[in-house]
Amino acid sequence: MSSETSQRTTERGRIRVTGLDVDRVESRDPLSSWEPDLQSEEGRGRLEYAWKRFRRNRLALFGAATIGFMILLAVFSRPIQLPSSFPVLAGQTVQPFSLAPADPANQDVITGYREPTLENVLTWPPTGLYLFGADWAGRDILSRVMYGGRWSLSIGFIAVAMALLVGIPLGSVAGYYGGKVDELIMRIVDMLYAFPFIVLAIAVIAVLGRGYWEMILALVVVGWLPYARIIRGEILSVKENEYVTAAKALGSRDRSIIVRHILPNAMAPVIVQATLSIGTTVLVAAALGFIGLGLSPASAEWGVMLNVEQDAIARGRWWAGLFPGLAIFVFVMAINLVGDGVRDAFDPQGDQTDSDTGGLR
Template sequence: MATRDKTSERGRIQVTGFDASIVTERDELVDWQAAEGSKSGTSRRAKAWYRFKQNRSAFLGIGILAFMVFVAIFARPIEVAVAGQSIPIQPIQLAPHSTDTSLIASNTPPNAEHPFGTTQLGRDILSQVMVGARFSLSIGVIAVGLAVLVGVPMGAIAGYYGGWVDEAIMRVVDVLYAFPFLVLAIVIIAILGQGFWKMILALVIVGWIGYARLIRGEILSVKENEYVMAAKALGARDSSIIFKHIVPNAMAPVIVQATLNVGTIVLAAAALGFLGLGLQPGSPEWGTILSGGRDAVIAGRWWVTVFPGLAIVFFVLAVNLVGDGVRDAMDPQDTGGDTGGGFR
């Protein structure tokens, strides 16, 4: 009888691991791993923020930028026209004088009443520099923001689809890259004419190509990762894969480049204004102020160009300090102290 029982049990497959307690423990393990995976992105961001806080030069740049933004906002009251009436949004005026002409105080060197002196037309240079911060800073931020909004989708589409789509977009980028940045901007402004938004449009047209090429190179490597394959297997649309899964994981170098390019765009806008291709003459934009003071330098009135030039120098320096800090904080190759500092 015992032999028969052993014979009947022979050949049966015993499968273990379906015990309820074991399955519950396995589910808890999976939940823990998912929670750890969700925390990894937050951990990387926390490490990047920690590294950024250790960079004193970056915080010095933030301090300079914060001061300039404060001056730009409160230099002169801000009003909005609604139904033919002007409604003040910001009533404070820090600028000591108006930016209008006043021949009474023409060519005045720096003194107690005019700390930065006046121009040939009697405009107070300190007030011009303070009000001009609105134009220069807004040109830099708006132009870079629009260039990113144009360049990132174009580069993302080119890198994801490849083939003739990639060829068409990249050939346009190559053609635009054949022209020097400032020369191409001058040609576009010569066609469009002078003006605030026309200058921004010209800077966007010549600025988006850098972001398109940068994001394309990042996406060529990111799109082969496992989570992209999983999204495709689950039937996600291409637009969802590109802008929800791929682009967010490839934006770190774009953010660094955009931060640094704000200073470059402000410098380019000042150069265009100095060449007489920026805003209308008399506008309190830093480059336009420099353009109006070219003859003053020859006549020995140094203050007309020194103070607007210093404003440009300090702004570009502050942007570069912040940009370097952001680059060091988001560097995926950083191995100092912590690992996994990147955003991939």
């Protein structure tokens, strides 16, 4: 029998596997390599391939450009000064530019403005000087929408990132080890899933109080659940592959197997879910602000703006609610376009779809 077809006995440490053809495992799946350099090369190759496919999706690129534009407006709307409690560069201005036409907290941007009444509250619709009009306190709505993007967008991105840091490790442990560990983690997930998303977030805020980080923590408490469930399901499938068995036979540690061999092949649906969840998180944050459980009115967070302007909207000041709501709509639509593009980029059937449509979307 030739050496190419012979079955091998692999031994390392206390693990002894008979009948495992290591060469066959490598040839069947290039991702089965347990060598660090080859594994990292494969990871880069998959990401590069997905990026090439993402760039062919025009709607996804349009969504990404829209998100980038909104982030730039939010960052450069007003100067950014670090708080005095910040460990580095305390009290220093790290962003000196101001694209907003007025101070979003200034309550007298309109000449001659005085205490609002039912008679004069309708006198400042959008004009050439104030493109989005002014709110009930005489504050420029355009400036507040730009500045409020800092709070709304940062809440979405930070909450999703923190939820990933919680959900991925817990789901990985549950899927890889199984047994009682899996049972315990999944029962916690099922128990939390029994509560409506918004109700659980309200309960957390009621306990912690209102505030920026309190809202993020409330969104993380309910946001890590889908990531844990998705990554667990993927790992249950991936861990049965031959290259995982080969890594175990060579004595690789569990942490190394999970991080280097399993997660790279299980992350695609998690990335798609995380991208789409950013828009959902912004919507939930706006809903909490609208019902009075969001940030302070001075933050100009988009949901808080809608809450403050409820009476004005009822009196016919349509612009007071239109532009904050439009900002939420545009961002969520853009992030959904990006999420669809990311999903298609990681879709193994995407090449057939591209050939059927001529490469256009």
